[in-house]
Amino acid sequence: MRVLLRVLAPLVSLAVAVLGALIVVEVAAAWTGAGTGSAGLLVPWRDWRTTAGNTLWTAGPVLAVAIAAAVVGGVLLLVALLARRHDVRLTSPSPGLTVVTAPRVLARIVGRDVRAADPVTAASVTASARAVTVRASGRDDTAAQDGARTAATAVLDGLPLARRPRLTVRGAPDRARTEGVR
Template sequence: MRLLVRLLATLVGLGLAVAGVLLVVEVSWSWLRPGSAPLLVPWRTWLEHGTRLDWADREVLAGSLLTITAGLLLCTAASAARRRELPLADLCPEVSVTTSSRSVARLIVHRLRAEGDVADVAVHADRRRIRVRVVGSRPGSRELRPRLLDVTRKLVADLPLREQPRIAVDVRGERQPR
C-alpha cells in the first residue's frame, strides 16, 4: 500500500508541476502579446464558460463529487499505508516497545544467508506470519528446508515478540543462467 501512496504522490506532483509550467508559459505569453489568443491552454474560453455556470449546474455538481471522491480515496490510501510494526514483550507496564517488520526480515535474511547451500533469501514478515523464500545453491537439496525452518523458528523464538508468528519456508532449486 505504501507503494500505491508513493505512486499517487508522484503522479499528483507531476500533474501540479505540469500545471505550473503551463501557467508560467501562458502568463508569459499574455504579457508578451496582450491581445493575442492563448498559446497552449484555451483559458479564455474556460473563463467565459465558468462565468455562465451556476452552483446548481450539473457540471459543478459532477466536479465537486469527483473532487470529494478523489480526496476520500487519497485519504483512505494514506491511512492504510501505515508502518508495519511488531509489538515486543513489555518489560514494564509503563513502556511499550515495537520493532519494524523490515528489521525482523533483515535479521532472518542475514542469519539464513550464513547457512550453507543458500544462494538467495527473501523474507516478508508481519504480525501474523513470516514467509521465507530461499533459493538453494545446489539443486535437489531435500534437507535444506527442514534445517532452514528450524533455524528460522529458533531465531524468531529468541526475539522478544509479544505474539509468535507462523513461519513458512519455501525452498527452490538453484536458478539457471539464461
C-alpha cells in the same frame, strides 16, 4: 501505498504552492491596478465569477466537479490510511514502554541465521507482523527446507515478540550454475 503517498505528497504540495503564488500575483495586480480590465492579470477571475453567479447548483458541470472532487478526496484518504507503518511489536520490558521493530529488521535477523544453517546455500526472507516467509535453496531441497525451518523457528522463539508471526518455509533445489553462458 507508501511509495504512492511519497509521490502524491510533493505533487499536491506543488499544486498548492502554485495556486498560492497565483493568488499573490492576482492580488498584487489588483492592488496596483495592472489587471483593471475585464479579466485578471493571469486568470480571468471576473469572467469566472460571472459564470459561477449564473450557474445553478443542479447543473451538470457543477455535479460532475463535485463528484470528481469527492472521488479524488476519497482516493487520497484511502492512500493515507493504507500507508501506515507496519511495525512488528516486541514485548514490553516495563509498563508504559512500547518496543517495535521494522519488518525488514526481522527479515534480516531470520535470514542471517537461516543462511548460516548447514544444508542451506541461499535464502530470501520476507517478514511482516503477521507472517515470515522463507525461501531456501540447497543441494537437497527437503534438507534445505528442514534446516531453514529449524533455524527460523529458533530465531522466532528466541526473540521477545508480542505476537509470534506465522512461519512459511519453501525449499527449492540449487539452480544449476551456468557461468559464462548468456
